[in-house]
Amino acid sequence: MTQLASSYDPKTFETALYDAWEKAGHFKPSGKGEPYTILLPPPNVTGTLHMGHAFQQTLMDALVRYHRMRGYDTLWQVGTDHAGIATEMVVSRNLALEGKGETRDSLGREGFIEKVWEWKAFSGDTIERQMRRLGTSADWSRSTFTMDPQPSEAVIEAFLRWHEQGLIYRGQRLVNWDPVLKTAISDLEVESVEEDGFLWSISYPLADGSGTLTVATTRPETMLGDTAVMVHPEDERYAHLIGKMVKLPLTDREIPVIADDYVDREFGTGVVKVTPAHDFNDYQVGVRHNLPMINLFTPVAAINDNAPEKYRGLDRYEARKVILAELEDLGILVETKPHKLQVPRGDRTQQVIEPYLTDQWFVKMDVLAKRGLELVENGSIQFVPANWINTYRHWMENIQDWCISRQLWWGHRIPAWFDDAGNCYVGRDEADARARNNVGADVALHQDSDVLETWFSSQLWPFSTLGWPNEQAMADRGFERYLPSAVLVTGFDIIFFWVARMIMATDSFTGKIPFKDIYMTGLIRDAQGQKMSKSKGNVLDPLDIIDGISLEDLVAKRTTGLMKPKDAPKIEKATRKEFPDGIIAHGADALRFTIAALATHGRDIKFDMSRAEGYKNFCNKLWNASRFTLMNTEGSSFTGVPQPRTDAERWILARLAAVSAEAQTHYANYRFDLLAQCLYEFAWNEFCDWFLELTKPALNGDNADDAASTRHTLLYVLEALLRLLHPLIPFVTEQLWRQVAPRLGLGEDTLSLRPYPTADEFAGDFARAEADVEWLKGMVNALRRVRSELNVPPAKQVTLLLQGGTADDRTRVARFTASLSFLLKLARIDWLADAADTPPSAAAIVGELKLLVPLEGLVDLGAERARLDKEIARVESEKEKSQTKLGKFTDKVPAAVVEQERVRLVEWTAQLAGLVEQRAKL
Structure with a gap:
């Protein structure tokens, strides 16, 4: 036990406290009480803690700490995701930086995977170390990596079961294709960016020579794959042409004129080309009209052999130039005009994504989605805020089959083997695939080279982390006890890609729901409401807020590795203007309280650094109030609940009961913003300001019993306040509690296992004391305003004259004369019977009572x-x-x-x- 330092400096104790908590095993499930489980959305194994992580993890940690203090058997299941695309990109970039000439392709699959595992061993625990710095009270002994043996077994089992049920199939369909990564990617990994482009109008001649049709397109290179032109069925201009054929320019093919109400009659000429293999909407049209699907591109977006010979091998944009020039020469390029486009770009490579027709593995979603929607509609799973059910419902009712294969090497390899004839056999391994399908050893098999997309293993997270499907592992890890979890805390941007899939998969494989509540958080943005991104140079690193960073280091961090290096001077200028002195160290608690205070039920959350500074001051205020309490209770020792003797004690106990009840309500409703607000108001205004001030008459008075009772209440309320605040600001409250606890005879070694305050703890009939002290506060505030307006020095005594008022006012004045005199530096208090006797005075009113301070001797009249x-x-x-x-x-x-x-x-x-x-x- 050490003495409390004279000033609040979180660097001196935060890390040491966390190490002590973890070493003592305080974060592990107790095995006693009602279970309370939270799943951590697994961050990328190669990633680092960013503001989105810090935001969600702070709220999760508050919930876990709160329920742990309430006696629940808490499990916070944490871990990391193998993040196929991101990890391959990082390792490939590292190989290039090493300068040895090694690349992904030169190393081959096995050699490259070895490099990935080496990188994982080097960097894999980075984000978990950073989470510890934030204060994450998770059971690290259970930390799971999605490529560990147990979750990998779950992935294979899930694939086999769905395949046997006919839910997983292999087929040719249109997918998002990144020509740099050379793999399919999910919708989540595609950003739609508005860019300047062109709209080209091209004349297609009718095959019978009777005229032409002019079509408008933003991608003329894909016209080589057109299989129809299309008009609206109710467009009278073209009704007579439906069913006719047109000659496709630059090719020797003829294609039909079809009618479909997808066409916007007001766009362009009202005639559009249909390229089913290169546009998602055209693909659906092609399916409806049974059109051929002609893929024009290679995996790197060059023209393939399905196009006329002279275009083969050209890059897509080089082919565009050649095609436009030829159309111009033929006189059929009718018009070129500027046009705003929504361009799909890969979020990692920033390359334009191609709709690409290729063989992939898919999961049939209709039956799974129907059940997933039912579980939310019937209230088994609830969204918070409740309006997110509408977003969920809309997606589940319009769901498409899910492409689960990726053309990568890092990830769970698809458990399927092919013979030379192209027949496919699924099994846990090659021997199992042969046995299941009666394939002899004389038949050569090769495994599918694709891996499953990351979301496939992530959807199993609620139960793969609890040992499924291995019965012994399920027993050891508490499958029956800890599933379902209590709440999932996550962002609304992955409702479709993770939340919905966990609901469907958990129900399908276990017959359980994965979680009872889904608390959807907003997205953290900068103080101007802009999305934080490295390209904008406005990213805030939570660790920089916690531990501080110099201006030069912050500038270097924000301008290094920019996708557009030319933006560096602008970003440097903005950074120097916003943070002229860098970022000071705020400590983990200040950041956590800021996050809680900002956690409204809104969609976007603006992070303002001044708020963090304000909450650092709040921690400092709490520190100084604790020092005051400890100094005024030196040598004191108390046990049990105080029996208050003064009105100030009764008032603060009543307020403590009220705020304890309010805090529990806010936790139950996931209103962390209101929780932070009510705790801040109680701690700063009612305890630190008012109660400490109201204790001084008793502490400095002649009544020894009142003084002793006040000391007991001071310690008791401070200890309860530290318990109230602990889930939000665990470090400073623990550090202070270790000084307070011995004086109250508390034997526990950590605040984190103390019971969370309830209103019943502080029960008492203190209503009259509350009213009396609120009256006293009104008197003090009114007189202090008068003194301030008159610029009366704090130490100078004044006379208070009273006029009017009620019988209660007179009774209260008599009872609180000593307190009023002490708090307001009053020479005397007199009642005026006649208004005519009133000297020149400054006045204030409290209820029906008029307060007068004679001006003579105080001010220049x-x-x-x-x-x-x-x-x-x-x-x-x-x-x-x-x-x-x-x-x-x-x-x-x-x-x-x-x-x-x-x-x-x-x-x-x-x-x-x-x-x-x-x-x-x-």
């Missing part, structure tokens, strides 16, 4: 008269303006505006009367 005259003139002017406005209003002025002005006139009139009365006394 001449200066005060001048000040009042000036203020009277100003208020008279405002009153006249209001009267003039009301006189000019017509019947057309809204009633609300008229009423607002009438209220202003009443207020100005009352204010003027008070000033005139005050001036008359001078």
Whole structure:
């Protein structure tokens, strides 16, 4: 046990406290009480902690710590995701930086995978170390990596079961294709970016020579794969052409004119080309009309052998130039005009994504989605906020089959083998595939080279982490006890890609729901509401906020590795303007409290650094209040619940009971913003400001019993306050609690296992004390305003004259004379029987009681008269303006505006009367 330092410095204790908690095993499930489980959305194994992680993990940790203190058997299941595409890109980039000439392709599959595992061993625990710095109270002994043996077994089992049920199939369909990564990617990995482009109008001649049709396109290179032109069935301009054929320019093919209500008659000429193998909407048209699917591109987006020979091998954009030139020469390029485009780009490579027709593995989603929707519709799983069910419902009702294969090497390899004839056999391994399908050893088999996309293993997270499908592992890890989890805390942007799939997969494989509640968080943005991104140079690193960073290091961090290096000077300038002194160390607690305070139920959350500075001051305030308490209870020792003797004690215990009940309500509703607000108000205003001030008369008075009782209550309420705050700010509360606990005879070695406060703990009939102290606070505030307005020095004593009031006011004045005199530096308190006896005074009113402070000896009366005259003139002017406005209003002025002005006139009139009365006394 060490003495409390004179100043709050989180660097001196945060890391040491965390190490002690983890070493003592405080984060592991207790095995006792009602289970409470939270799943961590697994971050990329090669990633680092960013603001989105910090935001969600702070809220999860608050929930886990809160329920642990309430006696629940808490399990926070953590781990990392192998992140196929991201990891391959990182390792490939590292190979290039090494300068040895090694590449993914030169190493081959096995050699490259070895390099990936080496990188994983080097960097894999980075983000978990950073999570510890944030204060994450997870059971690290259970940390799971999606490529570990147990979850890998679950992936194979899930694939086999769905394949046997006919839910997994292999087929040729259109997918998002990244020509740099040379793999299919999910919709989540595609960004739609508005860019400047062109709209080209091209004349297609009718095969019978009777005329032409002009089509508009933004991608003329794909016309080589057109299999129809299309008009709206109700477009009278083209009704007579439906069913005819047109000659496809630059080719020797003829294609039909078809009708489909997908066409927008107002766009361009009302005639569009149909390229089913290169456009998702055209693909659906092609399916409806049974059109041929002609793929024009190679995996690197060059023209393939399905195009006329002279275009083969050209890059897609080089082919565009050649085709446009030829159309121009033929005289059939009708028009070229600028056009705004929504261009799909890969979020990792920033390359334009191609709709690409290729053989892939898919999961049939219709039956799974119907059940997944039912589980939410019937209330088994609930969204918070509830309106997110609409987004979920819309997607589940319009769901498409899920492409689960990726053309990568890093990941769970698809458990399927092919013979030379192209027949496919699925099994746990090659021997199992042969046995299941009666394939002899004389038949050569080769395994599918693709891997499963990362989301396939992630969807199994709720139960693969609990040992499924291995019965012994399920027993050891508490499958029955900890599934379903209590709540999933995640972002709304992955409702479709992860949340929905966990619901469907968990139900399909286990017959259980994965979680009871889904708390959807907003997205963290910068103070201007802009999305944080490296390209914009506005990223905030949570560890920099916690531990601080110099300006030069911050500039270097934001400008290194930019996708557009030319943006570096602009980003440097903006960074230097925003953070001229770098970022000071705020500590983990200040960041955590800021996050909680910002956690509204809105869609976007603006992170303002000034809020973090404010909450660092809050931690400092708590530190200083604890020092005051410890200094004033030196040598004291108490046990049990205090039996309050003073009104101040009764009042603070009543407020403690109220805020304890309020905190539990906010936790239950996931309103972390309201939780932070109510705890802040109680800690800063009611405890640190008012109660500490109200204890001073007793602590400095002559009544030893009142002083002892006040010391007990001081310690008791501070200890309860630290418990209230602990889930949000665990470090500073633990550090302070270790000083407070011995004086209350508490034997536990950590605050984190103390019970969370409940209103019942502080039960008592303190209603009268609450009313009395609120009256006292009103008196103190009113008199302090008067002293401030008169610029009376804090130590100077004044006289207080009282006039009017109720019987209760007189009783309270008598009871609180000592407190009022002490708190307000009063020489005496006198009651005035006759208003005529009132000397020149500054006045305030509390209820029906008038408070007067004689001015003689306190202020220059001449200066005060001048000040009042000036203020009277100003208020008279405002009153006249209001009267003039009301006189000019017509019947057309809204009633609300008229009423607002009438209220202003009443207020100005009352204010003027008070000033005139005050001036008359001078």
